[in-house]
Amino acid sequence: MPKVTVTVTLKPALLDAQGRTIQEALHSLGYTDVANVRVGKVIELETANPADVTAMCEKLLANPVMESYKIEVDG
């Protein structure tokens, strides 16, 4: 069955509190040119119907009010 990778992140307009914390940690390690760190979730699944994954994202995997998602199908 095709393998699908869904990446869910907070929408760019929203403060990503985890991303900000990690960015500050990187800065304190000396990587001061790092910007726009965003943290997300990666959800891997196998399905015979990859075309359904957009609907799965809209219904459950992401909250479209605050999150965007990216779908990659392999195979």
Add this chain to the structure above:
Amino acid sequence: MSGFTAGVIVFPGSNCDRDAANAWSELGCGEAKLLWHQDKDLQGVDIVIVPGGFSYGDALRAGAIARFAPIMDEVAAFAHDGGLVMGICNGFQIVCEAGLLPGALARNEGLKFACKHVDLRVETTSSPFTCTSEKGALLSIPIAHGEGRYVCDEATHAQLIAEDRILFRYANGNPNGAFDDIAGILGGPNRNVMGMMPHPERAIRAALGSADGAVMFESILATLAQAQV
């Protein structure tokens, strides 16, 4: 027993269900029934409380899985018919995920679980949940959440303001970075659905640190009594 019946939904991981039920009965509102998430019957209750806790362990996102529980179809139908629905903390997250209220709850800005008493300002008394309070009144109510930062888009925010649907704002400090200090909002066809991150059911007696939450239960009782006349 006189009074009205509250239905408190119990999900796996709810931990404020009994507090909500106790608040309802201790304040003399009537009987409280615990309703199992797998049930498909609200048993004729007068108000539904979606309580706080960590339904399904907050897997994926707080409230994301609970909103698909069988009883939530009944709660949605009840809300669409004008029934009173009170979403507290995880309950707020669940009713937003279910689309009964606009917006969403993101992780606290400071990434810390916030557990303390906060001041809430009553922004509207034109609601079944605050009608016996006073506009501008400050209520001391505890919070206990890690994902309580209310977010919504600009159009929704403008609509909330235009329709006087912001129920509470945090006063004297914003504990989670919520947009426009929003702590609770109203929705539903008749302003009959509400969601808030703080826990009024934990503030019903001075011995608990505050009795300020009682005004919400008094307001609901007054609303239900008025509707019965």
